[in-house]
Amino acid sequence: MADAYELFLEKLRKRKGLDLTGYKRPQMERRINSLMRSVKCDSYDDYLDLMDKEPQHWRKFIDTLTINVSEFYRNPPQWEVLQQKIIPMLLENSPNLKVWSAGCSTGEEPYTLAMIFAYNFPRVSVSILATDIDEEVMAKAKNGIYNEKAVANLPRLYITKYFKQEGSNYIIADEIKRKVRFQKHNLLKDVFDKNFDLILCRNVVIYFTEESKSALYKRFHESLKPGGVLFTGSTEQIFQARDIGFRLVSSFFYQKA
Ligand SMILES: C[S@@+](CC[C@H](N)C(=O)[O-])C[C@H]1O[C@@H](n2cnc3c(N)ncnc32)[C@H](O)[C@@H]1O
Known part of the structure; x- marks a missing residue:
């Protein structure tokens, strides 16, 4: 009972x-x-x-x-790997990239992506989908106004180029905002889109049961193109990665074989 x-x-x-x-x-x-x-x-x-x-x-x-805390460029060394190794590798496969930030909270993660692409890969056409179960955090994301703590880890060059500072507020540029499409989505229930080159799901699954985590990683695998990459949070290892069909290309980056 x-x-x-x-x-x-x-x-x-x-x-x-x-x-x-x-x-x-x-x-x-x-x-x-x-x-x-x-x-x-x-x-x-x-x-x-x-x-x-x-x-x-x-x-x-x-x-x-x-628990929807987030920040720009969270865990900087991993963003460096993404920019220097993973994105160039994905571009060898396809000139246009389809990216998903799953569990995007208040937008720092998808906007970090948008800035990395705009600054370092200006000629690449990239579509960025950002989803979360919580509509209110996404309303904040769409507003695009952040405090100093949120940008503390973000390299200065991005802050200078893509933010306007007003008092203690950091307001994100429209050109970055326009690159991200926000949508309500429950990772444990809703249908997943397909053909992604890159999926980020970081610091979202900590409270998921082992069964729901494992089902989720399988669904991410199905949603990626062959050669596509899943980028996880820094405490999140996929233990059954090989069985699902992932190979680890760098810590926290799993490529669909
Ligand atoms: C700690 S934030 C992570 C934000 C960002 N990915 C990062 O690493 O900074 C976790 C987010 O996951 C979202 N979340 C929790 N359960 C979810 C679910 N079942 N489907 C979609 N999003 C979920 C929460 O609403 C929250 O905004």
Whole structure:
């Protein structure tokens, strides 16, 4: 029989359209219980009612569970490998590249890509799709206004060329904004587009169960062109990479054989 947590997940899926079954239970339960304590709710039903009545609690729930922190040029050495080794390798295969930033949060990752292409590969035609389950983070992405912390790791040359600074705000240039198409998408549920040369899925799967992670990596493999590359986060190794049909070309870069 389903226990209280499982019933809560079922109701959450029906009432809110959010399916947390693919996420690790201990981490989720700990966070949800702490949120409930903070608003003095003793039961999951009371908490669901409160989230229905007062949308700010629903927002807080989403923010707490999905953890959407990001930054430009996160883990710089990996972006250097991408620029110096992976992109030139992909361009040997195809002159136009189709790229997907999956779990893009507030846009720092797809905009970093757009700047790298604009600055270093100006003649390459690249389409960049950026998706996330959370529409509100993408609204922030489309706004394109960031603080100093978000750009702290970004090489100066990109900041100078592609941002306007107003007070403590860094406003991204329209020419970069125009290169990224944002779309709502749930990686555990929705259909994947095909024929990508490059997919980035970084710092998204940390709370996914092993089963959902493994299913996800298989689906990414299917969505890549032969020779295409999946770029993962710096704590995310794909243990069954060879079985899926990936070969490691550099740490955190998996190529479809
Ligand atoms: C920590 S951010 C990562 C942002 C960026 N990739 C980076 O590395 O800086 C994780 C993002 O994954 C998104 N996310 C979580 N579960 C998801 C799912 N099932 N489908 C799509 N996006 C999801 C969250 O909404 C959040 O914006």
